[in-house]
Amino acid sequence: xxxxxxxxxxxxxxxxxxxxxxxxxxxxxxxxxxxxxxxxxxxxxxxxxxxxxxxxxxxxxxxxxxxxxxxxxxxxxxxxxxxxxxxxxxxxxxxxxxxxxxxxxxxxxxxxxxxxxxxxxxxxxxxxxxxxxxxxxxxxxxxxxxxxxxxxxxxxxxxxxxxxxxxxxxxxxxxxxxxxxxxxxxxxxxxxxxxxxxxxxxxxxxxxxxxxxxxxxxxxxxxxxxxxxxxxxxxxxxxxxxxxxxxxxxxxxx
Amino acid sequence: xxxxxxxxxxxxxxxxxxxxxxxxxxxxxxxxxxxxxxxxxxxxxxxxxxxxxxxxxxxxxxxxxxxxxxxxxxxxxxxxxxxxxxxxxxxxxxxxxxxxxxxxxxxxxxxxxxxxxxxxxxxxxxxxxxxxxxxxxxxxxxxxxxxxxxxxxxxxxxxxxxxxxxxxxxxxxxxxxxxxxxxxxxxxxxxxxxxxxxxxxxxxxxxxxxxxxxxxxxxxxxxxxxxxxxxxxxxxxxxxxxxxxxxxxxxxxxxxxxxxxxxxxxxxxxxxxxxxxxxxxxxxxxxxxxx
Numbered sequence: 001x002x003x004x005x006x007x008x009x010x011x012x013x014x015x016x017x018x019x020x021x022x023x024x025x026x027x028x029x030x031x032x033x034x035x036x037x038x039x040x041x042x043x044x045x046x047x048x049x050x051x052x053x054x055x056x057x058x059x060x061x062x063x064x065x066x067x068x069x070x071x072x073x074x075x076x077x078x079x080x081x082x083x084x085x086x087x088x089x090x091x092x093x094x095x096x097x098x099x100x101x102x103x104x105x106x107x108x109x110x111x112x113x114x115x116x117x118x119x120x121x122x123x124x125x126x127x128x129x130x131x132x133x134x135x136x137x138x139x140x141x142x143x144x145x146x147x148x149x150x151x152x153x154x155x156x157x158x159x160x161x162x163x164x165x166x167x168x169x170x171x172x173x174x175x176x177x178x179x180x181x182x183x184x185x186x187x188x189x190x191x192x193x194x195x196x197x198x199x200x201x202x203x204x205x206x207x208x209x210x211x212x213x214x215x216x217x218x219x220x221x222x223x224x225x226x227x228x229x230x231x232x233x234x235x236x237x238x239x240x241x242x243x244x245x246x247x248x249x250x251x252x253x254x
Numbered sequence: 255x256x257x258x259x260x261x262x263x264x265x266x267x268x269x270x271x272x273x274x275x276x277x278x279x280x281x282x283x284x285x286x287x288x289x290x291x292x293x294x295x296x297x298x299x300x301x302x303x304x305x306x307x308x309x310x311x312x313x314x315x316x317x318x319x320x321x322x323x324x325x326x327x328x329x330x331x332x333x334x335x336x337x338x339x340x341x342x343x344x345x346x347x348x349x350x351x352x353x354x355x356x357x358x359x360x361x362x363x364x365x366x367x368x369x370x371x372x373x374x375x376x377x378x379x380x381x382x383x384x385x386x387x388x389x390x391x392x393x394x395x396x397x398x399x400x401x402x403x404x405x406x407x408x409x410x411x412x413x414x415x416x417x418x419x420x421x422x423x424x425x426x427x428x429x430x431x432x433x434x435x436x437x438x439x440x441x442x443x444x445x446x447x448x449x450x451x452x453x454x455x456x457x458x459x460x461x462x463x464x465x466x467x468x469x470x471x472x473x474x475x476x477x478x479x480x481x482x483x484x485x486x487x488x489x490x491x492x493x494x495x496x497x498x499x500x501x502x503x504x505x506x507x508x509x510x511x512x513x514x515x516x517x518x519x520x521x522x523x524x525x526x527x528x529x530x531x532x533x534x535x536x537x538x539x540x541x542x543x544x545x
């Protein structure tokens with residue numbers, strides 16, 4: 001990673017896309033001081049990640065969900081695992097209990113509270129890792145390909161959960177993804193390549209640059225790709241059609 | 255003749271404990287030699303448990319599994335089974351352990367007692383198959399590679415065994431779109447050129463639509479459907495009820511259908527879908543062709 005300049009607004013839903021090895025995960029790890037800049041600085045709510053006294057507060061505010069949830073479990077019971085982070089904040093037991101209930105609910109794991117994490121399926125484990133972070137009620141969630149191991153409905157539930165947290169609770173979401181259909185739902189997209197952002201813009205702006213995406217081996221969202229094919233056949237399809245729903249209602253309005 | 259025969263397979267984990275889970279319950283299916291067979295199902299439906307029977311990592315609690323004519327419960331045949339059936343686990347990059355990529359990929363062939371030349375040839379061939387340059391990455395430590403390259407190196411380790419049956423458990427999860435497409439292209443080429451049977455566990459309905467000859471849907475440890483992708487994806491309601499979905503192109507066509515448009519719904523690529531939409535627009539006189 002070299003010479004990265006980027007600002008993320010409070011309450012924003014930001015998607016980070018780019019080929020494997022483009023530096024997405026490295027950048028993400030700088031957002032809650034898991035990595036410290038060799039040069040330059042990262043400020044979280046104005047707090048410098050290089051200062052050790054800020055670590056605790058930065059990590060409370062910025063929760064991180066990794067690709068592989070297996071490395072993130074600390075307990076042999078689902079509800080205890082979810083409670084771990086919240087308990088460490090020194091909250092009273094009733095508060096911890098209430099947060100755990102809410103987090104399990106949000107992650108769709110209410111029926112699994114007494115299960116053993118290691119016996120859950122891959123997708124359920126991923127949702128458990130997210131629940132553990134949610135119980136700490138962070139201001140910002142950074143998720144590194146959280147849906148990679150989820151089935152389609154799990155992925156949908158996860159995206160709905162993230163959208164809900166973002167819209168209703170004002171949680172800032174930074175989502176690293178290889179799925180352009182998911183990136184299309186973000187407020188802004190950052191395209192990474194060779195350790196730096198090469199394009200920043202709204203989904204409509206980024207996906208209008210088909211050439212850049214192709215060059216980086218990325219794809220268009222399916223609806224945008226269909227729009228492209230239609231344009232090539234001479235049909236006038238607007239630029240901002242990026243989702244299946246938008247395409248259906250556009251075609252039905254004609 | 256089927257290369258994999260699964261007969262009334264049941265698998266129960268942690269039997270007799272409070273954690274007892276019936277992961278598979280009376281599953282029967284047959285996979286033909288040279289077939290591209292996809293396995294889909296919601297998380298926890300038993301897909302991974304099922305494929306771990308295919309090379310004898312798990313033995314059936316009930317029923318029978320025969321692969322390449324070998325009963326997987328037969329402990330004496332395990333070594334032969336491991337050689338003929340390659341299983342790529344979820345996140346196989348976590349199993350890399352050698353000092354160099356070459357040694358890691360060579361681990362299997364060396365254990366088969368092959369000559370030094372034969373091992374080298376197989377390693378180079380396997381690395382090329384996954385799109386890695388043997389001369390460039392062979393001497394590198396696997397831990398210095400990017401996550402996508404590590405995944406490919408791990409898959410090469412299984413390909414170097416030249417298995418007749420290749421079982422892949424979500425091999426493209428976490429890979430970027432280009433790597434995903436290239437990897438699947440190469441695996442399919444292996445099937446066509448060498449007759450390798452491919453069993454793919456995946457959550458990507460697009461991969462199933464584009465690659466698979468047949469697809470099985472597991473639900474709560476049972477076989478819920480088994481047919482060609484075209485047939486499976488015509489049953490969107492049932493799939494969604496099972497935690498799955500149809501490819502986005504099909505979802506789009508179904509959306510149009512639901513709004514009264516006369517379109518076919520079995521469109522698996524963007525250009526197929528665009529063609530059908532263009533046909534619809536021209537047919538209904540909504541042709542705003544600019545030319």
